[in-house]
Amino acid sequence: MENRIHINCDLGEGGQFDEELMPLISACNIACGGHAGNLETMHRTVRMAMENNVEIGAHPSYPDRKNFGRNHLEMSEKDLKLSIEGQVLSLKQIAESEGGKMNHIKLHGALYNDAAKDENIARMIIECLEDLDENFLLYVPLKSKISELAMGKFDLFFEAFADRNYNENHSLVSRSEKHALITEKEEVFNHVFSMYNDKKIITYSGVEIDGKADTFCVHSDTPSSVEIIDFLHKKFAEKRIGVKNT
Structure with a gap:
């Protein structure tokens, strides 16, 4: 499949x-x-990604395990800055210690949403x-402050969410709804x-x-996440579209 x-x-x-x-x-x-994770889980997940030829990325957040980084x-x-730097470098060093390489960075939860709409936090x-x-x-999220400010400074991957509803201003419908x-x-x-077609x-x-x-993105804590992604594979295959790396 070419696509x-x-x-x-x-x-x-x-x-x-x-x-x-994975x-x-x-x-x-x-x-x-x-928001989650420790040295053991990072090592284990990196190894699992490498075994499955999956790109490895850091998922830094506000240091708030109590609220899972969602506030x-x-x-x-x-x-x-110290928190983000520490999180990213920790994952980078673990990936390299396992013989792998970190490919990307994606912010998590409230930090992701704040960087989308708050120019100061994005900066x-x-x-x-x-x-x-x-x-x-x-x-980076679509139509976001961080994408505007990062343009020309980083290679960007624009992300959309498979399992979340959107508002008309490109923000995600709040999880409280x-x-x-x-x-x-x-x-x-x-x-x-x-979105794809x-x-x-x-x-x-x-x-x-x-x-x-x-x-x-499909969130791993979305109910039936495995069933959902497996279904996406089958439906896209019917249209002669494959999933990268699988």
């Missing part, structure tokens, strides 16, 4: 399906101690990553195929917005 779709998944977060998900995806974003955390610029993150002086690919998640596999496929997101309100993306 490929790129699917990523957040792993190493303590979920029970990591081993089943062979089905193109890239993994590994929790590196902020905004007030931090000084210095402390935020701090970009400055921090620039100071690392590494040529990492950066996953009952319709935030898309959990039916047929609905997930239709959502992803619209037509470059359009159908928002929860039914409005079409621009949706061109390089990679599509």
